[in-house]
Amino acid sequence: MLRLCTTKAPFRCPQGQLYYQKDGIAMGSPLGVLFAQAFMSAVENEVLSESRVKPNLYCRYVDDILVEVSDMSSLQRLKARLEEVSGLSFTVEESVANKISFLDVSIDAASGNFTTSVYRKPTDNERCLNGGSECPQRYKDGVVRAYVHRALRHCSSWPLVHQELQRIKQVLVNNDYDLTTIDQQIQSIVNNHINKGPQTTSNEGNVISLYYKSQMTSGYRAEESALKNIIRCNCKPVHPEDRIKISIYYQSPTTTSLIMKNNMANDKSPLKQSNLVYHFKCNKGDCALLPSSGYIGLTTTTLSRRLTMHLQSGGPQQHTQTEHQTLLTRREIVDNTSILARASDWRRLAALEAIMIREKDPAINRQINARGTLQLYEGRRLT
Numbered sequence: 601m602l603r604l605c606t607t608k609a610p611f612r613c614p615q616g617q618l619y620y621q622k623d624g625i626a627m628g629s630p631l632g633v634l635f636a637q638a639f640m641s642a643v644e645n646e647v648l649s650e651s652r653v654k655p656n657l658y659c660r661y662v663d664d665i666l667v668e669v670s671d672m673s674s675l676q677r678l679k680a681r682l683e684e685v686s687g688l689s690f691t692v693e694e695s696v697a698n699k700i701s702f703l704d705v706s707i708d709a710a711s712g713n714f715t716t717s718v719y720r721k722p723t724d725n726e727r728c729l730n731g732g733s734e735c736p737q738r739y740k741d742g743v744v745r746a747y748v749h750r751a752l753r754h755c756s757s758w759p760l761v762h763q764e765l766q767r768i769k770q771v772l773v774n775n776d777y778d779l780t781t782i783d784q785q786i787q788s789i790v791n792n793h794i795n796k797g798p799q800t801t802s803n804e805g806n807v808i809s810l811y812y813k814s815q816m817t818s819g820y821r822a823e824e825s826a827l828k829n830i831i832r833c834n835c836k837p838v839h840p841e842d843r844i845k846i847s848i849y850y851q852s853p854t855t856t857s858l859i860m861k862n863n864m865a866n867d868k869s870p871l872k873q874s875n876l877v878y879h880f881k882c883n884k885g886d887c888a889l890l891p892s893s894g895y896i897g898l899t900t901t902t903l904s905r906r907l908t909m910h911l912q913s914g915g916p917q918q919h920t921q922t923e924h925q926t927l928l929t930r931r932e933i934v935d936n937t938s939i940l941a942r943a944s945d946w947r948r949l950a951a952l953e954a955i956m957i958r959e960k961d962p963a964i965n966r967q968i969n970a971r972g973t974l975q976l977y978e979g980r981r982l983t
Contacts, residue, residue, distance in 0.1 A: 606631065636662050643686045653678045659702070665690075666702040705754050716756045718764050731777035744772065744782060748789045765790075870939055871904035877941040877953045878903060880916050880933060882964070884924045895919070895964035898953040900946055907933050915964045 611619045625632040640660060648654050655678055657668035669675045679690050693700070698710040706719035729735060729743050751764040765786060772782050828846050837844055880895040887893035895915045899906035910916045910933060920928040940956055943949040957965055 606635075633662060639686070643682065646685050647678070647681050650681070653681045661703055664703060666700075666707075704750070714756070715760065716754055717760045718750060718754045726771045726774065728771065728775050730775050731772065740777070741785065744768075744777070744785045745789060747772070748786055752790070752793050871907075871934065872902055873939070873942070874902050875900055875942060875944055875946070875949060876903065876939050877943075877949065877956055878906070878937055879940050879956070879960070879962070880910075880937045880964075882916070882919060882923075883936055884920065884926070887923070887963075890963065892961055892963050894960070894962040896940070896953060896956050896960060896962050898949050900949070903937070903939070907937060919964045 606625065611621050613619065625635060640663070644658075644660070648658065653674070655667040655669045655674065657666070659666040667675070667678065669678065675692065679692060682688070682690055695709070699706065699708050701707070701719040704719050706717045708715045708717070728747075729740060731740055733740075747768045748765065751761055751768060755761040755764055769779070769782055769786070773779055831846060832844065835844060877896065877898045880897075882888075882893045882895075897906070897915075907930075911928060911930060916933060917928050920926060941949075941952045943952055
């Protein structure tokens with residue numbers, strides 16, 4: 601799978617042609633970040649172990665690096681060593697007036713200490729989701745929250761936070777947001793940030809969880825109170841500083857199967873599973889001797905329902921009627937179907953199905969030509 605995703609990654613051009621990416625990772629591929637992280641980690645392990653080039657501070661995010669060095673000669677030695685080990689070319693941006701940006705953080709070392717604030721590119725036109733648009737209100741509220749949380753996260757002092765919040769208010773007002781609503785949301789977010797503080801662990805002692813009755817009744821409060829009083833009067837913790845906390849859960853098909861430790865739900869049978877790639881093997885006549893005599897498909901519904909659809913129409917039933925002049929029965933298709941792979945993402949599921957079909961080359965898939973083939977241009981590379 602790894603070799604297929606890295607050496608033969610398909611690339612579709614705007615004209616509709618499909619190419620092979622034979623060298624490197626395709627732009628936008630999620631594997632790019634993983635490979636960059638692994639590669640740079642290996643480079644750093646070798647370079648930063650040398651004391652003569654090790655900087656005072658080294659931070660990296662994917663391919664962006666922030667370093668603090670004593671002088672320019674140290675920076676040049678580090679750059680040369682990184683290029684030597686990695687084979688890459690590094691560009692250097694020096695700080696101006698002891699200020700530099702790293703990602704979306706502006707760093708100022710003018711006072712001898714690092715102070716940070718939100719960095720905005722010179723090309724930022726301060727546009728965001730318009731407050732007067734027909735977009736649902738929760739998305740507009742999300743814009744305000746994102747701005748405020750970024751200010752609280754990036755600014756290293758309250759004066760800088762206040763300065764950034766004033767800028768945020770102006771940006772939002774310019775984009776047709778109501779000023780009163782903005783102030784209310786900012787106040788709420790800042791208060792939650794201040795009051796959150798460090799998490800304290802309270803000594804609640806032993807916790808007893810009861811799974812009580814199958815359904816709730818109208819008098820459940822009185823029943824719970826009586827039950828808790830009985831337990832508290834007759835049960836005492838071993839350690840005097842502990843306290844017994846009683847939680848009562850009402851049984852239902854969900855809580856019985858998912859919560860109760862002594863009655864865990866059994867795993868789903870294969871027929872009840874969904875989001876999978878399956879393989880049907882025909883064992884009739886000469887097909888029993890041919891390893892490629894089968895059908896590979898995917899289903900996002902349950903396997904049982906998919907097999908029922910095959911009995912009504914589809915490749916396996918057509919193959920059985922055409923090649924063996926008989927009807928495929930429910931027992932036959934269930935006994936001769938196996939699960940090859942599972943995936944919750946339908947795009948990954950489709951990719952797995954295509955890979956399985958290419959590897960096993962099932963005869964029934966060739967006969968019905970259900971999904972067709974895509975033309976690949978082997979000799980070309982997209983650059």
